[in-house]
Amino acid sequence: MINRGAEMEVFVRVVEMGSFSAAARALYITPSAVSKLVTRIEERLGVPLVIRSTRNLQLTPEGEMLFDRAQRIVSEIEQTERAVASGSNEPRGPLRVNANIPFATHYLIPIIPEFLAQNPGITLDLTLSDFPVDLIYERADVAIRTGVLHDSSLKARKLLESDRHVIGSPIYFAKYGIPSHPQELASHNCLNFNIRRNLDTWPFQDRQDAAAALLSLPVSGNMRTDNGETMRQLALAGLGIARLSSFHVGKDIEEGRLVTVLEDFNPGDLEPIHAIFVDHEHLSNRIRVFVNFLAERIPRHITTGQPS
Structure with missing residues (x-):
């Protein structure tokens, strides 16, 4: 045998x-x-x-x-x-996590000490990337990603959803003016991603007109980046206008470092964030306690920085 x-x-x-x-x-x-x-x-x-x-x-x-x-x-x-x-079922061993950079920076990293204190048998191996992750190829146990999920072979648990805003710094708007209509973005420096080509257009909808159609307008600028945290830093530095989620820039908006614009045309779309993992018949205790911990500690919905 x-x-x-x-x-x-x-x-x-x-x-x-x-x-x-x-x-x-x-x-x-x-x-x-x-x-x-x-x-x-x-x-x-x-x-x-x-x-x-x-x-x-x-x-x-x-x-x-x-x-x-x-x-x-x-x-x-x-x-x-x-x-x-x-005589114990305490979770033990290595736990490999690949997380979206903005989520990790603002939500995950601050609560890691608490998680490890509660689970001393786990060794956490954390990698940060905004690129899509193949869990098997990257040897990751859990990946945390934003946006709509497409791989139906993976198990997913929604951690939160967040609204989005067009934002810029007071420095930028003082120099270049505040756009009052989406069409005016054509004359502004719009920051964008180099990893998700579908985000080369931003959605807008006239909230004063119930029958208004959803518009997707192309935007462009002199800077692209591969992660949301770098884009946030560029917006704070006054380089241009960006479209980012409240979970990421809500505190900056509340404290006046960033300003929302074109809110009358905000379509109200929500960005989901999921913890995804391979759907094994017998899920590892390490994965289970980690995902449950995130679900308990992360606010379910964030609007302009306000958890609910």
């Missing part, structure tokens, strides 16, 4: 330690036994998993997929054994 759990552990150790010999020492078996086990997995699956060289190991795409899932399984086995031995 094939002991696939043992095979997975060997494969995971090889990848984590970077060599067959190092994995063999950690597992108290010979390097040839490690090599044979990995070869046996490859032969059974019919695909190469590891590209071998004299200096290092490199995973194939199939190897990356197997490593991600095998690592989770091995970690769950180890956690289960520790729980049984200690």
Whole structure:
């Protein structure tokens, strides 16, 4: 009978330690036994998993997929054994989180100390990026993302939703004037993203006219960036006008560092923020307690900086 759990552990150790010999020492078996086990997995699956060289190991795409899932399984086995031995079901082990930069900056990072104090067995590995994330490729347990979700194979829990505003600094408006109609944005420097081309147009709707159609107007400027926090800093510095969510710039608006404009044409669209994770049959305790913690600590709805 094939002991696939043992095979997975060997494969995971090889990848984590970077060599067959190092994995063999950690597992108290010979390097040839490690090599044979990995070869046996490859032969059974019919695909190469590891590209071998004299200096290092490199995973194939199939190897990356197997490593991600095998690592989770091995970690769950180890956690289960520790729980049984200690009589506790305390979540333990590494938790890899990839978060949107604005959300992490203003909401996640401030509450991380509290989460880790409540869960001393967890080691948090946090990566920040506004780019879309492939959870398996990035080896992330949880990703926090803004906008509409498209991958139906993932589990998602909505953390909050936030309205959006066209904003700029008093410095900018003192120099270039305040637009009173969306069409006037054509003569203003509008800041935009270089990662989401659909945001090259901003939506507007005349709120005084119930029958008014939703308009999507193209905007342009001399600066693009790949994340919302950099855009916020550029707007604060007076470089131009941006369209950002209240969860991100609400405090700046409240304290007068940024000013909203064109509110009579604000269409009232909401930006959702979700925690997404792979929908395993048996969800890791680490993932469960983290997502539950966020849901408890994050306000459900934010309008111009006011949580509710």
